[in-house]
Amino acid sequence: MGTGDAVLKTKKFIKNNYFLMLLPDDLIIKKNCSKDMIKIHKKFKGSVMASMKVKKNNVDRWGIYSIKKNIDKLNFKIADVIEKPNTKDAPSNNAVIGRYILSKKIFHYLKNQKKGKGGEIHITDAIRRMILDQYLFIGHKFRGNYLDCGSMKGYIKSGIEISKL
Numbered sequence: 001m002g003t004g005d006a007v008l009k010t011k012k013f014i015k016n017n018y019f020l021m022l023l024p025d026d027l028i029i030k031k032n033c034s035k036d037m038i039k040i041h042k043k044f045k046g047s048v049m050a051s052m053k054v055k056k057n058n059v060d061r062w063g064i065y066s067i068k069k070n071i072d073k074l075n076f077k078i079a080d081v082i083e084k085p086n087t088k089d090a091p092s093n094n095a096v097i098g099r100y101i102l103s104k105k106i107f108h109y110l111k112n113q114k115k116g117k118g119g120e121i122h123i124t125d126a127i128r129r130m131i132l133d134q135y136l137f138i139g140h141k142f143r144g145n146y147l148d149c150g151s152m153k154g155y156i157k158s159g160i161e162i163s164k165l
């Protein structure tokens with residue numbers, strides 16, 4: 001039913017107030033992105049999403065966010081996020097990459113999350129509602145190399161890169 005529905009199914013396993021969620025088709029190598037995100041979470045006490053800039057004509061493959069305020073060179077306070085917008089509706093080319101530190105309050109939002117783009121229940125749509133309710137979400141421009149397994153070309157290239165490690 002979508003990423004949001006999948007996350008909702010983990011509710012009974014989450015004991016802490018925040019949890020780390022990784023999508024398996026977004027690999028980041030050479031640097032420990034999760035560790036960096038945990039540090040940021042501890043400092044700012046909010047949710048964190050990994051991010052990078054994508055090509056403007058590719059924004060419809062990603063969750064895209066707009067920035068409210070720059071915290072520093074790598075971290076941004078998020079103003080809004082939209083799931084897979086058209087190029088003309090995209091607020092920027094800052095894409096969400098599949099690594100999130102989320103508050104368990106997200107489950108409350110996911111429980112009644114309506115279907116969105118493509119008829120799926122998106123984690124992005126629940127995050128958007130939390131941002132509107134003033135929860136802090138930080139976009140973290142990660143260090144390290146991104147391997148995109150979400151396209152056939154990217155998947156093959158990722159296999160080659162991983163074999164070199």
Ligand code: G1P
Pocket residue numbers: 003023026061062063064083084095096097098122123124150
């Ligand atoms: C999911 C999210 C999207 C995010 C992307 C990162 O999309 O819904 O917001 O940008 O992962 O890879 P999916 O790749 O499952 O279509």
